Amino acid sequence: MGYATTTGVALAGMEGHLVEVQAQLARSVPGFTLVGLPDTALAESRDRVRAAVLSTGIEWPQRKVTVNLSPASLRKSGSGFDLAIAMAVLAGHGVVPAAGLGAVVHLAELGLDGRLQPVRGVLPAVAAAVAAGHRDVVVAAGDEAEAALVPGARVHGAAHLGDVVLRHGGRLRYHRRVEPVAPARSAVPRRPGGDLADVVGQTEARTALEIAAAGGHHLAMVGPPGAGKTMLAARLPGLLPDLTDAEAVEVTAVHSVAGTFDPGGGLLRRPPFEDPHHTATPVAIAGGGTGLARPGAVSRAHRGVLFLDEAPEFAPRVLQTLRQPLEAGELVLHRSGGATRYPARFQLVLAANPCPCGMADTRAGQDCTCSVTARRRYLGRVSGPLLDRVDLQVHLPGPSRADRVLGAAGEPTRVVAARVAAARDRARERLRDTPWCTNAELPGPWLHERLRGERAVLGPVERQLDEGRLSMRGAHRVLRVAWTVAELDGRDVPRADDVDTATVLRTEGSRG
Structure with missing residues (x-):
């Protein structure tokens, strides 16, 4: 009776679990059983x-082969697990x-020809193996980098399988060299280009974009x-700082599992940018599939930007899948x-x-044929609970003739990105003893505790709460934005005018 073991890795989402691959070869009726x-x-x-x-030139054992995972x-x-199973059987x-x-x-x-795919x-998977003390890893040549x-x-x-046999000290009757199989990648994440200076006018929207970054x-x-x-949306990633080492590993691991x-x-090292089409399904956005679910667009956008153009055209089921990750920063998918x-x-x-029709707020707005009811119904496809989770909501007017002909270029991306980086450094220093890195992550109780003595800041927010113009979630988001506005101006604590700015930027988009 022959017996041997080697090791593989099972992935459950982003988490890797080491699996001992055991092979037993018994003198019995030939067969091959896989359990586990x-x-x-x-x-x-x-x-x-x-x-x-067989393609490697090795005779298959005429025994009862049982492999347990x-x-x-x-x-x-x-x-x-194919390679691990093969090596355990060959060792046995x-x-x-x-x-x-x-x-x-x-x-x-x-x-089937013995090549490693x-x-x-x-x-x-390799990170999980190294963390468990298994540093030696054999992979397909296409995955080596x-x-x-x-x-x-x-x-x-x-x-080729023959390469692995020879590496482990085995012998072959013949061995042929083959070209490595290149990995089959899905669409690699798009890296939007362009400079913020390309955007003419839209001062308020540019300010909101800088605050968002x-x-x-x-x-x-x-x-x-x-x-x-x-x-504007395509230029947001250019304003964001590079990912830290820990974030880079995390983001890369997501895209490795997704095959992108x-x-x-x-x-x-750069924040990813995902812009799915409005015909995308809930599975494409949130992730899914049979067995264990694969990551969707929301996970591929981790530490980056998820842009939904023509948002009201997305199916309501798709938009509702965003509510959990917006709050929790993660997505849990349950499958069979x-x-x-x-x-x-x-x-x-x-x-x-x-x-x-899109013509309501153009300079030729008289060409719009949509009724007031139709406009409300259209924008109402983006539900109130989802919009309540959006910190900044701005209205962009149609470009005027003066903007198109005489509009001066605004600040370039590199100038705005420098201010964003400085503000993020202030936030990181202020939050160094907390698990959070940005103001958008701050929980409500932490905000109220830090601003307890700032009545000029909390007073206007509490009045809007009492008047029903803000929900509790909305009040917290106003305070987070106010803190970001203060940090962009070089201050460590927000003032009343920062709250006013945050309030305007949260409610301006409800016009039209």
């Missing part, structure tokens, strides 16, 4: 592994030495076509394969026309 809660793709590995071994209570999914068959194999992590899918989620981004990992890339606040813009809503990470440029948790702390930017 595998999903369909993993159960099919029996055929892939057998074909890959331990712990058996943890559900395993995907094809990333005596093709490669079994000693020391259990300390090596194997992560790759096998093709890249898999999703290599970065978080991504796996090497994990500090402390000793990564070995291979193009400095405090991590959500933003809604209402205005006619051509007012500059999309241009290109390791050629290293860790993702279990619950999956993904980070989703993004900045939401909504853009909407003032009416279905």
Whole structure:
């Protein structure tokens, strides 16, 4: 009887769990049994592994082969266990030495010809292995650059199963060299370009954009076509500072699981930008799929910007999926394969026309044929509870002839980004002993405790609460924005005029 073990990694969302892959070869009726809660793709590995071994020139053992994925209570999914299963079986068959194999992590899918295929989620999987003390990792050559981004990992890339057999001291009757399989990537996150100086006029909207960048606040813009809503949204990522090391690893891990990470440029250092079309489904926005759910646009926008252009055109079910991540900064998806948790702390930017035809607030507004009821119904598709979670709501007028012909360029991105970076540094210093980094994350009790003695600041907010013009959530958001306004002006504590500015910027977008 032959027995050997090696190690794989099971991903549950962003969390990796080490799995001991055990292979037992008994003298009995030949067969191949795989146990340990595998999903369909993993159960099919029996055929892939057998074909890959035969393609390598190794005789398949004529024994009863039983492979167990331990712990058996943890559900395993995907094809990333193929290589680990093959190596455990070959070690049990005596093709490669079994000693020391259990300390090596194997992560790759096998093709029928024995080539190693890249898999999703290599970065978080290797990070989990290193954290558990397993530094030696064997991956497909196409995943080697991504796996090497994990500090402390000793990564070995291979193009073919035969390469792995030889590396572990096995012998082959013949070995052919093959070209590595390139990873199949979904659309890589778009990096919007353009400079803020391209936006003509719209002073109030530019101010709101700067405040949003400095405090991590959500933003809604209402205005006619051509007012500059999309241009402003696309320039928000350029105002945001680079991601910290911890944030870069976190964001890169999300995109690794989603299959949208290109390791050629290293860790993702710039905030991501996601702008799904208004025909996107709830699964595309929030994430989903069979078994364990995959990350959607809200998670791919983590630590970056999620832009919903023509927001009223999105299905109501799609917009409602945003409420949980806006509050919690993460998304929990429940599927038949279990619950999956993904980070989703993004900045939401909504853009909407003032009416279905879009002409209500143009200079030629008389051409609008929409009734008042139609306008209200159109903007009402973005629900009140969702808008209540948006800190800044501004109205953009249509550009005038003077703006189009004589409009002077505003401040460029680099100038505004410098002020944003200074404000974020002040916030980070003030919040250094807390778990928060930006004003948008501050909880209500913390705000009231810090502003208890500032009656000039709390007084106007409390009056609006009493008059019903602000909800409790809205009051907290006004205070957060006021603090960001103060920090942009170089002050550590907001004043009454900062609260006035925050209040105007929160309610201005309700016009039209």
